Amino acid sequence: MKLKFYASESTVEPELLDITSCPDGVYIRRNVTTTQREMEDGALQEMYLYEEAFLSKEDYAVYLAQENAANIDYIAMMQEVDL
DSSP: OOOOOEEEEESSOOOSEESSSOTTEEEEEEEEEEEEEEOTTSOEEEEEEEEEEEEEHHHHHHHHHHHHHHHHHHHHHHTTOOO
């Protein structure tokens, strides 16, 4: 399953894997960076810039199973084990 990531930003540091903020699904985040943004009053505000993808809980279960299978295959290949 290929994830579709979108640019996002927040004043709060995001969790890389967020399974609690939305009852309908899971957010997967990556490439988190920080920057300073000048606000209207001249104050500097720390901002978190990142990419995020959203999956329904069902799609996340499929994604997780595929990722785990790929990891097992990789480890088996590195250990020269036939599965």
